[in-house]
């Protein structure tokens with residue numbers, strides 16, 4: 001899309017202004033009747049006027065974006081562009097494939113409607129992206145959150161107005177048009193409301209003393225209810241369009257079918273994930289007993305997952321205790337004790353190992369199934385028949401960060417600053433933080449292992465770490481492996497630093513291995529010091 005010679009917003013405004021000028025001049029010279037009627041009667045003049053009004057609206061939104069978000073980050077820009085072209089594509093299909101509009105004035109009405117709703121949708125999407133980015137750093141000033149909350153509230157108020165417009169349309173033009181307009185507004189409404197709720201929960205948590213244990217539950221249910229309702233509305237909207245068009249052998253219906261299939265899979269995926277969530281929660285409540293504050297004082301006071309103080313906790317059969325919420329999100333991924341890796345009971349194991357499991361909120365990567373529209377395996381019928389497939393490509397969600405040119409650039413950027421830190425470690429950290437400055441902070445505070453300090457620990461993971469030569473062609477699976485590798489490394493580093501000692505009691509077999517490793521590290525440091533010293537002498 002970047003290669004297309006599309007005009008910028010400024011150029012577009014200039015051309016729209018010229019168009020309006022010519023239209024007005026033409027109407028003034030050509031007809032003597034009522035000016036407004038004459039303008040609307042001529043199809044091209046009407047187009048010029050509507051186009052100019054849309055253009056003014058785009059300018060207004062662009063100004064608001066600049067004042068609220070400042071300069072957009074490259075990922076936000078790319079995401080916005082993807083969303084925009086996706087939106088334009090589906091609306092084109094809707095206007096010409098489903099409604100099959102021939103009359104230019106009717107088309108103008110729809111175009112201005114989509115310009116309005118599209119602008120709001122993109123703004124809401126931008127708020128979501130920016131919130132995800134801001135929520136990673138605790139040092140974000142409250143004013144930037146407040147600005148965005150104001151912005152989102154304005155969109156919500158506009159949604160209320162649009163719902164009223166929708167009711168009037170339903171009254172005037174019947175159910176079909178009501179349903180078309182309603183579903184558009186509803187999708188916008190849920191997207192905005194969800195971002196707003198997440199942001200309010202985040203702010204509340206930031207200004208809340210200690211750990212807010214129910215935060216994850218509220219966020220999860222808000223996400224689940226709103227996303228499922230939005231997906232269902234979209235599903236019925238597309239089904240409605242398909243039936244309304246009443247032409248099943250056309251390109252438009254093919255595209256609608258692809259979209260329907262995608263939406264169906266998404267709903268199925270969400271429901272499976274929810275089922276898993278509920279099962280893990282019930283198993284936790286049923287099988288692992290609750291530990292009160294008095295007992296906790298004797299066992300351990302901080303949770304080894306989030307390092308926060310515990311008031312109540314759940315105890316695993318191995319004796320380790322964790323926050324309920326922390327343990328739940330851990331067990332959704334992996335049914336083992338986070339501290340000693342002891343495998344837990346079998347029902348949990350079955351639930352957690354389901355292929356569709358994955359806590360998206362915590363940014364854990366899940367491999368998305370391929371969305372085949374058509375898969376024809378000719379070889380299974382006759383050897384000379386070809387095998388072909390048609391695949392619907394959906395851009396991956398923002399938090400499932402992809403390794404692409406941007407990522408390469410960011411990795412190179414960090415690597416030039418810290419040539420001592422291995423590229424793999426930078427990639428892993430960038431994948432978690434989504435921000436160069438955050439990764440730089442992590443490196444400076446020693447959270448990312450560097451080549452010189454961590455030779456021993458990285459060697460231990462050689463068997464499960466796949467070295468990558470280029471960041472662009474890394475398979476998701478290897479990234480996941482390296483993610484866990486990185487996590488283990490970090491954990492071990494922390495344990496070596498003595499932080500782990502306060503929460504995890506090592507088994508007796510671990511102690512000698514840690515002691516030998518400590519000795520090795522001391523030896524390495526001594527050797528390095530001596531080398532440096534001899535080098536100075538030579539100088």
Ligand SMILES: [Zn+2]
Pocket residue numbers: 303304305306307308322323326
């Ligand atoms: Zn915790």
Ligand SMILES: [Zn+2]
Pocket residue numbers: 316318319320337338339340341342
């Ligand atoms: Zn344990």
